[in-house]
Amino acid sequence: MGGFSNEKEIIKLQLGRDIENDFTVVRRCSWGYPQCIKSSLITNGKPFPTLFWLTCPLLLKEISKLEEKGMIKTIESRLENDENFMKAYVKAHKETKDLKEQLLASLSISEWQRNAIIERGIGGIKDLKRVKCLHLQLANYMGGIKNPIGELIWKIIELQECPPNDIICDRLVNKFEK
Template structure:
């Protein structure tokens, strides 16, 4: 994992990538071959509310590629693949559990000052805040998890669907200014 501190320049690039301000970025967990943020790690609270998404895909090219898969109904297809393979199903449940463990570790003692409903949300929901560990909410979140080295079977399937894993540098040039 090539995690790194987040500079002001990185934050500006991430904001351009996502098209909005970001306030809970902890680290850049993965960079593309051109050095731009590809996956960030987020703090589990944002503006005083639960933010259960630990890994966030920021690369505009990959976001677009994964969005195309979602538009092609790949979520339903991947759910069927997972449901029909007991080992993949077990791996998916484990990915959710690991994300919860990491989230709780990041929160540390801060968890004790949160209202019970927030604690419940953070302790009982998996990747992206999903409650049903057998279903898939968003391919982007699973792919981000996979890209940082988690044994995420959904992300692995998404990776196999995406033929070209990076854009040409010209697409990222506009992020520099």
Template sequence: MIDERDEAAVAAQLGREPRGIRRVAYRCPCGLPAVIETAPRLPDGTPFPTLFYLTCPKAASAIGTLEGGGVMREMQARLATEPALKAEYTAAHEDYLRRRDEAAAEDGIEPLPAGMQSAGGMPERVKCLHALIGHELAVPGTNPIGREALEALPEWWRSGPCVCVPDDSGPGDSAPASTPRTEEPS
């Protein structure tokens, strides 16, 4: 489950109320949620294949800049020429599907149909670095493309939290969720 403060931070990050949150899967070094784990089905039963959803707008912006630089085309080309990378990426896809099915079982909901996409284009394409980095942040060492892309990003958290969330001092007050830290993301 997710606590009210984290849910408020995610809502501020997304600019809307989040749906189907299971937990915070990765915290930014600033202390706020950066990746959430979502249920494989929304509360109304609609399939939602993105298990790990990147919420931090600063990270998302940095990833968008990286995508705009053409890195996805290069990564896609490497999948065709580097068998070891292709095998690791396929294993990441299988990990994602397994974790999504486990989440459905834990929640007592129907799993998504066999053959439904995982995320980010896996296992054949490099389509969305946001999803691939989200997977790598949530499960470090699992997604080779997400890991490479993550390593190419600037330290987006250095300037402080991406949003402010209300503190406990009273109505109308807001403060950063935490003091920025300087360590590398794990």
């Protein structure tokens, strides 16, 4: 990971912007860079319902390609027509909600803050028939949730990490260090 010891700086380079939330890295690529983080649910006193974030530039790019090809509509159609797939997706929302409740149990927060986080599903989704975006579904899966959409996306993306001769995060770090 180059000379970087500050993961917040690496993630800032990966995302191209600051991240205010506290977080922990839940998955790394073979090259040691963060691929997915678990974010705090309260930032600056405000509820933040997205628990898992995808940070890997390669994965973000690969998933954007799928979204451009209409994969969200394809998956939403599957949710409508495949009862088992829908049940597994609803279960992933519940598993995410349960994890959020565990994380919030030790925090001193107001009831409205708690409800703003708990009453929504993966990534703050209100309507469970909607996917919202594939990035958060994959992040949810990479964070350890049995998310059938995230698992499907993981299996169909062309590249799951950078090849050894073209590590995107090495380029980002080297450019920043110059």
